[in-house]
Amino acid sequence: MRIDLLESTLKELNGSTADIEASALISVDGLLITSAMPQGMDEDRVGAMSAAILSMGERASRELARGVLERVLIQGANGCIIMTSAGPEAVLTVTARANAKLGLLFLDIKRAAQTLAQAL
Template structure:
């Protein structure tokens, strides 16, 4: 049930922009909770790498006195990987195309992360 609701949020996110190629909700220990991925992408690998990158980003932000980590953005020759917290125990990872309009994607990802956080931890 919860996985279906998470998948619905991810499908909506992926539908907001043609630039978003894939997305997933990952527990902070690296387990994929829900995803909307194209064929050929390995859920387990994305989960483990997202958790590792966020952990390293957290430590880097703290060690360099930048405050709490808000996001990790990786830019490669073929596009972007964006990771943001969705509550305390989950990460929203988004894979976007090379020429993406990042401002719009940041906004859509922030909204989706808030929806995911509310779903996982209703107040």
């Protein structure tokens, strides 16, 4: 079943490194498709913010002639949020620890986004 593949892909992504704390697949409308998030995270809020931020990133990339958007990275004192497209209809959002090795995360996230895009 398709939802099983989506869920297993997120769980596999989360298990690929201890640095990933949560992941979610969100429609471009901001609706949660599936997630692997700890209890207490507001899924609706994550969905709405992810869709809005990725949309703004795509617009900025286009308007400032930076080419096709690959990812949006938000770094805070307590960690980072990485968003990338998972096909034309979805956004993959990942939260990670502050000391995460970003190069490895980007690679794992890119692979997961490709798998998710194919499954959608």
